[in-house]
Amino acid sequence: MPHLRSNTELARVDRLQRAAFDYFLRYSDPGTGLVADTSREGSPSSIAATGFGLSCYSVAVERGWIGRAEAAGRVLTTLRFLFGSRQASDGRASGYRGFYHHFLDMRTGERVWRSELSTMDSALLLAGALTAAAYFHGRSESEADIRRLAALLYERADWAWALNRGDTVTMGWRPPGRFLKHRWRGYSEALLLYVLALGAPARPIEAANYEAYTAAHEWLTLDGATHLHAGALFIHLFPHAWIDFRAIRDGRMHDYFENTRRAIRLQRAHAEENPHGFAGYSRDLWGFSACHAPKGWMRLRDGRWQKLLGYAARGAPFGADDGTLVPWASLAGLPFEPDACLGSLSHLIARYPALVAEERLPGGFNPSLPGEGAEGWVDDRIVGLDQGLVVMMIENWRSGLIWELTRGIPAFSRGLSKAGFNGGWLSPAVS
Numbered sequence: 001m002p003h004l005r006s007n008t009e010l011a012r013v014d015r016l017q018r019a020a021f022d023y024f025l026r027y028s029d030p031g032t033g034l035v036a037d038t039s040r041e042g043s044p045s046s047i048a049a050t051g052f053g054l055s056c057y058s059v060a061v062e063r064g065w066i067g068r069a070e071a072a073g074r075v076l077t078t079l080r081f082l083f084g085s086r087q088a089s090d091g092r093a094s095g096y097r098g099f100y101h102h103f104l105d106m107r108t109g110e111r112v113w114r115s116e117l118s119t120m121d122s123a124l125l126l127a128g129a130l131t132a133a134a135y136f137h138g139r140s141e142s143e144a145d146i147r148r149l150a151a152l153l154y155e156r157a158d159w160a161w162a163l164n165r166g167d168t169v170t171m172g173w174r175p176p177g178r179f180l181k182h183r184w185r186g187y188s189e190a191l192l193l194y195v196l197a198l199g200a201p202a203r204p205i206e207a208a209n210y211e212a213y214t215a216a217h218e219w220l221t222l223d224g225a226t227h228l229h230a231g232a233l234f235i236h237l238f239p240h241a242w243i244d245f246r247a248i249r250d251g252r253m254h255d256y257f258e259n260t261r262r263a264i265r266l267q268r269a270h271a272e273e274n275p276h277g278f279a280g281y282s283r284d285l286w287g288f289s290a291c292h293a294p295k296g297w298m299r300l301r302d303g304r305w306q307k308l309l310g311y312a313a314r315g316a317p318f319g320a321d322d323g324t325l326v327p328w329a330s331l332a333g334l335p336f337e338p339d340a341c342l343g344s345l346s347h348l349i350a351r352y353p354a355l356v357a358e359e360r361l362p363g364g365f366n367p368s369l370p371g372e373g374a375e376g377w378v379d380d381r382i383v384g385l386d387q388g389l390v391v392m393m394i395e396n397w398r399s400g401l402i403w404e405l406t407r408g409i410p411a412f413s414r415g416l417s418k419a420g421f422n423g424g425w426l427s428p429a430v431s
Contacts, residue, residue, distance in 0.1 A: 009345075009346070012345070015359045016331060016359055016360070016361070017390065017391055018065055020360060020386075020387040020391045021065060021391050022360075023039070024387070024388070025066075027039055027043075028074075029045070029106040029107055030077075031077075031107060032077070032078070032081040032107060032108075032109055033050070033074060033079075033081055034047075034050055034104060035049040035050040035053045035384050036384060037384055038363070038383050038384065039381055039382035039383075040381055044103040044104060044105060044106060044112045044113065045104045045106045045109075046121070046385065047102060047104065047118070047122065047125045048102075048121040048124040048384075049384030049385050050078065050125055051124040051127055051129070052124065052385060052391075053078075053384070053388060054078060055128045055131040055242070055392055056391045057071040057072075057132060058131065058405065061135075062401060068138075069142075072136050072140070072142045072143055072146060075136065075146055076142050079129060079150060079153065080145075080149060082094075082125075082129075083149050083153055086109075089176050090175055092111055093111065094109045095117060097157070098153070098156035099157060099162070100122050101117050102115035102116055102117075102121050103115040111175075114174075116172035116174055117173040118171070118172045119170060119172055119184070119193060120189065120193055123192055123197075124192070124238070127196060129150040130150055130406075130411055131242065131405055132146060133151065133409075134405040135405055151201075154196075154411065155202050156202075157200065159196075159197040159200050160203040163205060167208065168183040168209060168212050169183060169184045169190070169194070169205065170184075171183060184213060185216045186213070186216035186218060187214075187217045187218060187228050187229070187230050189234065190213070191239040191256065192242060192243065194210050194213055194415070195243065195416055195419060196411060196412075198210060198415035198416075199410070199411040200411070201411075204418075206418075210418070211251075214252055225262065227263070230263070230315070231288065232288065232313040232314060232315045232319065233267060233288060233315075233332070233333075234289045234313075234389070235313075236259070236263045237333075238389070239256070240335065240396070241392040241393060241402065242392075242402060242403075242406050242412070243412060244404075244406070244424075244425060245260075246424060247423055247424030247425070248423050251419075251421075252420075261336040264333045264336055264340070264341075266316060266317050267286045267288055267317075268283045269317070270288070270316035270317045271285060271286035271316070276321060276323070277302075279301055279368040280351070280352075280374075282347075284343055284348075285347060285351070287326040287328070287329030288314040288319065288321060288326075289313070289326045290311070291311070291312075291379065291383075292310070292379050293310060293311070293312070293322065293324040293366055293377070293379075294369070295308055295310030300323070300368045300369060300370075301369065301370055302368075306322060306323060307322065308366075308369075322366070323368035323369070324364050324365070324377075325364065325365060326364050327348055327352075327355050327361040327362065327365060328389070329344070330348060331361075331394055332390055332393040334394060335397040338397060352365070352367065352375045354373050354375050354378070355378065361390075362379040362381065363379040363382065365377060365378045413426060
């Protein structure tokens, strides 16, 4: 159990974590198990949110929020549907070559919104399937089926094809046969993708592909310390939701855990400096990441005009900043800066109480914009990715459950080792 300054803090975190998990019960389809991208009516499924949900069931069982048999049944429904869904090169199939389109119809699983076949979102989905399989290790038929289907789904992904004859993985593909122009090259959330692609039992990529990915990393020197830069907070956090990077280093000696801790500190410092003079910013109010917001020129509370960016990946210290923040940042940062994040959470709830609805935080808010209260503009969406990240990162801070599960999954250790990671729990003497 982590150190807490009061029982009240733990009770608050517990309520928020529980409510975040409830998203996956409320906004998933009972027939397919697919999870909605957001809480908005008519939202399609996000395969990434579905992957987060698959991982969160283990937390829910351990916390007593749901029975093991019910959780296993929900996971099995999802995996059966995914494995049985149509894989083809036309525009209506769920996926192709073992990957899945970014957004699917909640009931039919057909591609919607002309979305891309997403390598990154497929990696998040497969990470969830593998995590669920590691947790549901019982002898019952349903748990055995979970393990079997997760293995088949992972084995089906053709990572070598996703290279498209290049040295790094493409971001995706569109039917009937066109790869996206951009590739996963340079520091990004695709760190998780590369680990899974390297560790795949069939058609994996090679260590040279990981080297090409890391060769494009962008390093900054800030306050005398080197930092692997990515502005948006989610980029740093997503790989840590599954992988325990504490005390392990790749061949270039990258310390990804410490780098993410530094990213949080830089975000807090940027908010304290507040170079654009936005309302509310301080060391205790920060959170620059991908989220929705109004779009276009709008008048702020102080009378200035500001160009709002709509949906954008906001970042700090260098990146888009229009006064919009993600309120979940302090919860997702708990494994890295627990004292600072607990303080930020207390400040957030005391200063902006209307953000919390049914113990759940919205996708974003902008206190610089006019509104009914100090909160200003508040997103009317609850976002599945945010809720899953909150559940998993809180649990990694509280008990390390997800990290413990993935340390025992051969795909993760194999992929990390192939990428050149060693030390810590990857050392032979460490179980």
